[in-house]
Amino acid sequence: MNRAAACLIALLAWTAPVMAQQPAAAPQPRALSQPAAIAAAGITLAELERLALDRNPTARAAQAGIEAARGRAAQSGAWPNPVIGASAEEIPLSDTDRRGAYGVFVEQPILLGGKLRLNRAVFERTIERSEAEFELQRQRILFTVRRSFYQVLAIERRIAVQERLAALASEAVVITAQLFNVGAADRPDFLESEIEAKRVQLDLSAAKNHQFAVRQQLAAVVGQVDIAGRALSGSLDEVMPELERATAIRTLLEHSPQIRAARADIARAQAITAAERRTTFPDLFLRGGVANNREQAESTGRPIGWEASIEAGVSVPLFNRNSAGVAVARAEELRAQAELQRLELSLQARLAMEFTEYLTALNDTEAYRTEILPRAEEAYRLYLARYREMAAAYPQVLIAQRNLFELSTRYLQSVEDGWQAALRIQGFLAGDGLESPGASERGEGMEMMRSSERGGRQ
Secondary structure, X not given: OOHHXXXXXXXXXXXXXXXXXXXXXXXXXXXHOOOHHHHHHOEEHHHHHHHHHHHXXXXXXXXXXXXXXXXXXXXXXXXXOOEXXXXXXXXXXXXXXXXXXXXXXXXXXXXXXXXXXXXXXXXXXXXXXXXXXXXXXXXXXXXXXXXXXXXXXXXXXXXXXXXXXXXXXXXXXXXXXXHHHOOOOOHHHHHHHHHHHHHHHHHHHHHHHHHHHHHHHHHHXXXXXXXXXXXXXXXXXXXXXXXXXXXXXXXXXXXXXXXXHHHHHHHHHHHHHHHHHOOOXXXXXXXXXXXXXXXXXXOOOOEEEEEEEEEEEEOOOOOOOOHHHHHHHHHXXXXXXXXXXXXXXXXXXXXXXXXXXXXXHHHHHHHHHHHHHHHHXXXXXXXXXXXXXXOOOHHHHXXXXXXXHHHHHHHHHHHHHHHHHHHHHHOOOOOOOOOOOOOOOHHHHHHHHHHHHHHOOO
């Protein structure tokens, strides 16, 4: 346990002797920490991460996106299918006409100029995009699990503080009522103690509702309902990650899955531009077949019989040079480059805000630990001592006590805020683990493959 936790528990321990005459009414301050038996039986953060990566449906969807991209890449390199048909020439219209040739043929377009290779390159870049989306989804899942994990720990600590405060507030109502009955306290003091007790109970109820909601969120991202009711094995007092601004920015720009996806989009747009420029390159068309010619030869008077035929041709880019298609592809390439720049600037701006929250939380945590909480503790002890000497009214003790507990709650909030900001920075600002993975390129990809096959037969 670090100094911050020791300081917090020590401060709360001073609230036990609210009235020396009734020491048994004060709960033990150790309620702020998880019992050892529960912690040992609880589920760890590493186990939650493993379960989430295995069970979260968005991870499976992102993995399926990779497999789909690989399939499209393989399909884009397939040759156009041949055409097989039957032919008939000089079909007779009367029984006396013995002419006519009947046969079969095979026609095969052969794409030249590396069209298949260029089309395959487009979808290979799509695989890179899908892999970046999978890593992005993985970071989202891990961040959401970690965020919910530390949120639950912080809420449980706040609930422990508020339960302690609720017990003391209820005790204050009883004591103030006794003092009021003997004339040692005024009715406003009694009403104030009742109001305070009710307010504390409302705060405690809200904290428990919040705990339920966060546990449900944790169970949802893990993909296992019973996780919501299990104890967690961990501590909010673990050493918070130490982050440095320049290193965080460099790591984000170099390793962010969002940046990787944007760069894959640029590579894909460049590959599309190359493919569009080669679209009108001449293709070769081959056709061959055999036919049974029933026409009688003049020399023999018999049917000519089986004959073979072969045809060859090339497409001529006379009317369609695909200049508009190239212009569109080039524009998409420029758009993808601009999107990468926008994303880099956006991530840097978001990181600046997150780092501000991170540093603010660290400063607040240190200030509460070293300055604010010790002073609040001293003020409470002084008021309590003066009250025992009948030199201060009990409401003053109550206010100092409430202030100490509220500052303790704010200290816990600053610790939680620091953890959340650090986790967002370490998670590449990825987002929530139940967000859908990036939209698939399947529709556009299949249309491009169909277009390439049609181009071979134009």
